[in-house]
Amino acid sequence: MTDNNTQEDQSIKRPTPKWVSVLEMISSRLNRIAAGISAILLVLMVGLILVEIVLRFFSLSTFMTDVLVGHGVAAITFLAAAWALEEGSMIRISAVTQVLRGRVRWATEAFCIVSVEILIVWLMYFEWRTVGKLWARGSTTEHYLPIPLWIPAAIFLVGLALLGLQILVRGARLISHGYDENSLLKL
Amino acid sequence: MSLVAASIVVLLMMALFLGAGVWIFAGLIMVGVGALYIVLDFDLIRIGTIATKVVSSSAVSWELAAIPVFIWMGDIIFRTDISQRLFRGLSPIVSRIPGGLLHTNVIGCTIFAAISGSSNATTATVGKITIPELLKRGYDLNLASGSLAGAGTFGLLIPPSIAMIIYGVLAEVSIVKLFAAGLVPGLLMAFLYSGYIIVVSFIKPGAEPANVEKASFRQMLRGVWDLVPILVLMLLVLGSIYSGLATPSEAAAVGVAVAILITVFTGQFSIKMIVDSLMTTIRISAMICLLIAAASFLSAAFAFMHLPVQITEAIANMNLSPIGVLVILALLYIVLGMFIDGTSMTVMTVPIAVPLIIQAGFDPIWFGVFLVIMIELSALTPPVGLNLYILQGLTTVGLGRTVWAALPFFLLLCLGTALLVIFPQLALWLPGLL
Amino acid sequence: EPVKWDFSDEYDLSGFTGQAAKHCIAEVEKIAGDDIDITYQGSGALGFSSADHFDAVQDGSVQAAVTLLTQLSGVDPIFSLSSLPFLANTPEQAYLLWQVARPEYEKVFEENGMKLLWAVPNAPSGIHAKKPITSVDAITGLRIRTYDVNGTETLKRAGAAPLQIAWSDLVPQLSTGGVDAVLTSADGGKQISIWDYLSDFTEVNYAMGIFVAHVNADAFDRLTPAAQTALTVTIDDCDAFNWEVMQKAMTSPYETMRENGMTITTDDEVPQEVFDHLREAASEVHKDWLEKTGERGAALLDAFEKAKMQ
Numbered sequence: 001m002t003d004n005n006t007q008e009d010q011s012i013k014r015p016t017p018k019w020v021s022v023l024e025m026i027s028s029r030l031n032r033i034a035a036g037i038s039a040i041l042l043v044l045m046v047g048l049i050l051v052e053i054v055l056r057f058f059s060l061s062t063f064m065t066d067v068l069v070g071h072g073v074a075a076i077t078f079l080a081a082a083w084a085l086e087e088g089s090m091i092r093i094s095a096v097t098q099v100l101r102g103r104v105r106w107a108t109e110a111f112c113i114v115s116v117e118i119l120i121v122w123l124m125y126f127e128w129r130t131v132g133k134l135w136a137r138g139s140t141t142e143h144y145l146p147i148p149l150w151i152p153a154a155i156f157l158v159g160l161a162l163l164g165l166q167i168l169v170r171g172a173r174l175i176s177h178g179y180d181e182n183s184l185l186k187l
Numbered sequence: 188m189s190l191v192a193a194s195i196v197v198l199l200m201m202a203l204f205l206g207a208g209v210w211i212f213a214g215l216i217m218v219g220v221g222a223l224y225i226v227l228d229f230d231l232i233r234i235g236t237i238a239t240k241v242v243s244s245s246a247v248s249w250e251l252a253a254i255p256v257f258i259w260m261g262d263i264i265f266r267t268d269i270s271q272r273l274f275r276g277l278s279p280i281v282s283r284i285p286g287g288l289l290h291t292n293v294i295g296c297t298i299f300a301a302i303s304g305s306s307n308a309t310t311a312t313v314g315k316i317t318i319p320e321l322l323k324r325g326y327d328l329n330l331a332s333g334s335l336a337g338a339g340t341f342g343l344l345i346p347p348s349i350a351m352i353i354y355g356v357l358a359e360v361s362i363v364k365l366f367a368a369g370l371v372p373g374l375l376m377a378f379l380y381s382g383y384i385i386v387v388s389f390i391k392p393g394a395e396p397a398n399v400e401k402a403s404f405r406q407m408l409r410g411v412w413d414l415v416p417i418l419v420l421m422l423l424v425l426g427s428i429y430s431g432l433a434t435p436s437e438a439a440a441v442g443v444a445v446a447i448l449i450t451v452f453t454g455q456f457s458i459k460m461i462v463d464s465l466m467t468t469i470r471i472s473a474m475i476c477l478l479i480a481a482a483s484f485l486s487a488a489f490a491f492m493h494l495p496v497q498i499t500e501a502i503a504n505m506n507l508s509p510i511g512v513l514v515i516l517a518l519l520y521i522v523l524g525m526f527i528d529g530t531s532m533t534v535m536t537v538p539i540a541v542p543l544i545i546q547a548g549f550d551p552i553w554f555g556v557f558l559v560i561m562i563e564l565s566a567l568t569p570p571v572g573l574n575l576y577i578l579q580g581l582t583t584v585g586l587g588r589t590v591w592a593a594l595p596f597f598l599l600l601c602l603g604t605a606l607l608v609i610f611p612q613l614a615l616w617l618p619g620l621l
Numbered sequence: 622e623p624v625k626w627d628f629s630d631e632y633d634l635s636g637f638t639g640q641a642a643k644h645c646i647a648e649v650e651k652i653a654g655d656d657i658d659i660t661y662q663g664s665g666a667l668g669f670s671s672a673d674h675f676d677a678v679q680d681g682s683v684q685a686a687v688t689l690l691t692q693l694s695g696v697d698p699i700f701s702l703s704s705l706p707f708l709a710n711t712p713e714q715a716y717l718l719w720q721v722a723r724p725e726y727e728k729v730f731e732e733n734g735m736k737l738l739w740a741v742p743n744a745p746s747g748i749h750a751k752k753p754i755t756s757v758d759a760i761t762g763l764r765i766r767t768y769d770v771n772g773t774e775t776l777k778r779a780g781a782a783p784l785q786i787a788w789s790d791l792v793p794q795l796s797t798g799g800v801d802a803v804l805t806s807a808d809g810g811k812q813i814s815i816w817d818y819l820s821d822f823t824e825v826n827y828a829m830g831i832f833v834a835h836v837n838a839d840a841f842d843r844l845t846p847a848a849q850t851a852l853t854v855t856i857d858d859c860d861a862f863n864w865e866v867m868q869k870a871m872t873s874p875y876e877t878m879r880e881n882g883m884t885i886t887t888d889d890e891v892p893q894e895v896f897d898h899l900r901e902a903a904s905e906v907h908k909d910w911l912e913k914t915g916e917r918g919a920a921l922l923d924a925f926e927k928a929k930m931q
């Protein structure tokens with residue numbers, strides 16, 4: 001619904017080099033695994049909320065639904081982000097880019113890919129430090145079931161890594177194929 | 188750096204990154220990083236630590252969890268015949284009103300909005316059924332697509348509503364009261380839309396095909412029967428909130444459970460259907476929640492720049508009347524809404540706007556309804572208008588014609604806003620009863 | 622050109638932390654003159670919640686912040702001392718406990734690159750319910766909303782049915798009878814017009830948790846000597862001011878609550894057997910805490926008992 005314009009550049013007819021398709025396959029498989037975990041987490045979250053509602057009838061509580069569900073929504077978001085990007089669900093503004101042609105269009109896409117990749121790798125560096133710090137300190141959340149804080153931090157780091165890899169795939173395709181539409185990224 | 192210079196830097200960066208087509212979640216983080224670096228001269232290590240901390244911790248939220256759960260419920264409904272029954276059931280009932288089946292858009296969206304918290308889900312779900320049927324029967328394309336574009340936005344105004352949950356969390360106001368506040372204005376908009384359709388079908392010959400068959404009383408009764416599943420769902424979701432069985436955040440889970448039960452009883456349940464709907468859900472909710480997390484960092488960057496305080500002071504120093512403040516805000520939202528989606532708009536402006544409107548003497552609950560209408564407007568304005576994109580996908584006509592078709596309904600929303608300003612009780616009466 | 626600092630607070634100027642921050646920042650700036658300019662950033666504007674502040678200040682993301690101490694017990698269990706149920710019963714005792722424990726807290730902050738400044742006490746929490754809590758029976762089966770693990774554990778042992786509900790979901794739950802009691806201060810009840818749902822407030826003096834202000838040590842070291850002195854010499858004054866504000870707020874909501882038809886039961890009207898029962902229920906929580914903190918915890922409790930005798 002966002003990357004839906006249909007003008008095609010001539011360059012997309014080229015075959016995909018082996019190294020690009022391997023990279024694509026790795027990224028895509030990992031994204032699917034992470035998305036699958038997200039889906040399971042969503043089912044567990046809904047189940048936990050329903051259990052809490054039923055328990056309340058009997059003046060009982062799990063005392064941790066809000067914490068687990070809160071962390072659950074963050075995990076779903078970060079784990080599924082790269083897959084959403086791969087499937088073209090991450091919105092971007094195409095009003096300007098769709099009127100561009102040829103080299104300008106290629107350069108604009110290259111700018112997007114390079115700047116986002118730098119941002120993500122840069123954020124990964126800081127998140128890596130955070131995971132290390134929380135692991136060493138052994139901090140936990142302050143709740144009935146203390147969750148070690150390095151776990152949500154590590155999930156964010158994994159999500160960033162998957163995003164970084166997917167952007168890398170897009171960069172590789174831009175080099176090997178020239179500008180192409182998102183739909184071509186589906187394997 | 189002065190307020191003006193800082194704002195220009197921010198706007199230029201936004202135009203550069205978002206205009207170049209950087210994915211919006213990344214673009215918002217980049218603008219935040221750039222603002223802290225250029226305007227405040229923070230060192231990059233400090234910026235990186237702030238960015239990762241704020242993005243990661245703002246995604247951890249009990250209230251945010253309602254988003255994936257509502258989207259899941261909407262998708263289950265879409266994948267079963269609950270949604271087709273909605274059209275089948277409404278058709279005979281509206282067949283005697285001038286404009287005929289065009290009203291299925293308005294009433295269908297109103298009903299669907301009462302179980303779905305999202306405007307995109309409402310437009311897509313109702314539109315996939317009504318648009319092909321309306322065009323097949325020879326209804327006017329502009330009216331068919333415009334009324335859907337407009338009515339689809341009810342998903343946010345009529346409770347439950349994701350936009351209201353987000354606003355309630357950010358502005359720290361009661362989400363239940365917000366939900367109650369949206370109902371009357373939502374129904375008012377529905378009347379405005381249906382009224383417009385009636386007027387146009389009198390004035391403009393051919394808006395409605397000539398040979399519409401008027402349904403018999405018996406057919407109408409059968410129509411009501413078709414509406415039973417969706418009405419049951421609606422009663423249980425809203426009933427669970429207002430009876431205290433579930434909190435507004437939990438009601439979405441009740442909706443999912445009931446929707447799945449309905450598919451089981453009507454023999455439409457399959458593991459494949461559930462898996463497919465789950466995958467669609469996590470894709471869309473990852474997009475929305477990541478956007479919210481990124482926008483939280485941008486808001487934090489604005490706070491570090493002291494922008495909210497300064498803009499608030501600047502507008503306060505203009506010594507505007509309360510109505511003047513509203514008009515300035517409305518104009519700001521309409522311009523912003525052309526470029527930014529509703530969720531980002533909410534998270535970016537609430538820290539600035541809410542202190543302002545409280546100072547001007549408006550109720551924050553009332554402003555929540557006002558803001559939701561501004562978000563609805565933004566879904567109808569190009570270049571970034573999600574409802575327009577969805578419609579374009581359904582009717583396969585150009586964006587220009589879609590925008591033109593939606594324009595009268597955009598103006599009707601503006602008229603509704605004016606009524607809300609003149610009669611604040613439209614929003615405040617119902618929450619006052621709680 | 623003054624050094625610019627931001628001061629992060631999850632709550633806003635209407636609360637105890639906001640009032641404390643506003644007062645203390647003004648005092649510091651009075652002494653330090655143009656050497657430092659501190660901007661108060663309330664309502665979590667910088668994107669940090671209270672629980673995020675320990676990391677945010679340590680990393681230098683923000684120079685100063687005010688944090689609910691018990692939220693840091695995941696960092697070091699010593700920090701839940703201030704929220705142990707029925708340990709400090711009066712504002713004076715809460716102050717004493719803060720003074721006794723301060724060096725121990727300070728050590729943890731220092732190890733993590735921070736300096737500890739002043740503290741802000743919460744008003745003591747009591748029980749809002751549909752009846753006065755003047756007998757053990759009144760507690761039995763009470764569907765009461767608690768705010769932390771200690772409270773949940775204690776009330777469960779006391780025979781109540783504690784429930785976990787987000788603050789934003791509390792009013793709908795009260796209005797529909799999902800809960801019939803709330804453990805919070807009189808002020809907390811006043812904020813949500815609790816008289817619309819419940820009729821009684823009983824002073825059980827459950828606990829007086831504290832917030833602490835802390836600053837990044839590197840940022841502190843970079844300040845001028847005058848600004849450094851200003852931040853440290855104002856600590857005692859700020860503590861005194863903050864305790865005064867809290868003591869006023871302890872009973873000031875009573876008037877509004879009575880006007881709205883609520884009955885206030887003060888602690889001297891509550892029979893001793895009720896306190897004994899609650900203390901007994903809390904003893905397990907105290908034991909758990911001592912197990913987690915070992916000799917450090919035992920030494921602090923000893924010192925607190927001795928200080929009370931004086």
Ligand code: NA
Binds near residue numbers: 299348
């Ligand atoms: Na809705």
Ligand code: NA
Binds near residue numbers: 524564565566570571
């Ligand atoms: Na728009």
